Amino acid sequence: MVLSTRTKLQGIIEVDEVMIGGKATGKRGRGAEGKSLIAVAVEVKGRKTGRVRISKISDASSESLKEFIETNIKQSSAIITDGWPSYNNLINMGYEHKIQKSVVKDAEEEVLPNVHRIASLLKRWLIGTHQSYLNKNKLGYYLDEYVFRYNRRTSTSSGLLFLS
Secondary structure, eight states: OOOTTOOOBOSEEEEEEEEESSOOSSOOSTTOTTOEEEEEEEEEETTEEEEEEEEEOSOSSHHHHHHHHHHHBOTTOEEEEOOOGGGTTTTTTTOEEEEOOOSSTTOHHHHSHHHHHHHHHHHHHHHHHSTTOOOGGGHHHHHHHHHHHHHTTTOSOGGGTTOO
8 A cells, every 4th residue: 555645756767667577488578478567766866776666567658657657756857768769758748858778789787777776676575575476466565565665774763664
């Protein structure tokens, strides 16, 4: 359950879409059978990361990504993406848009390192905590829990997190 009053990410934000769902032979990337597509947004704070937002999306279309971005990122923020055409309308939506493309094929991790670090940590958390069992009907809950834990990783009063 996510608070409806939570603040949006702001400042410099890396955004990308990532496939999760375990090992499967065959097609890699978008359209891989049996995997789920998620959108990841990460606040960039110098060499560190700030807060994150992660959500399951139906596809990598501009409509799906627009909804994710408008829900989670404050307008006038600078959004860094990988040049996927679905992000082309960000300037018209009120965001600053920067594109980082890789000069080396299959080097996505170098382009948006913070997003890929968060995705890697998420996958590792799912493997360790949930023993690689991923119920696709409950994926949203898993993602919300991970975001909650990640965003409170530096809290000095972890015992008070659940008091209203």
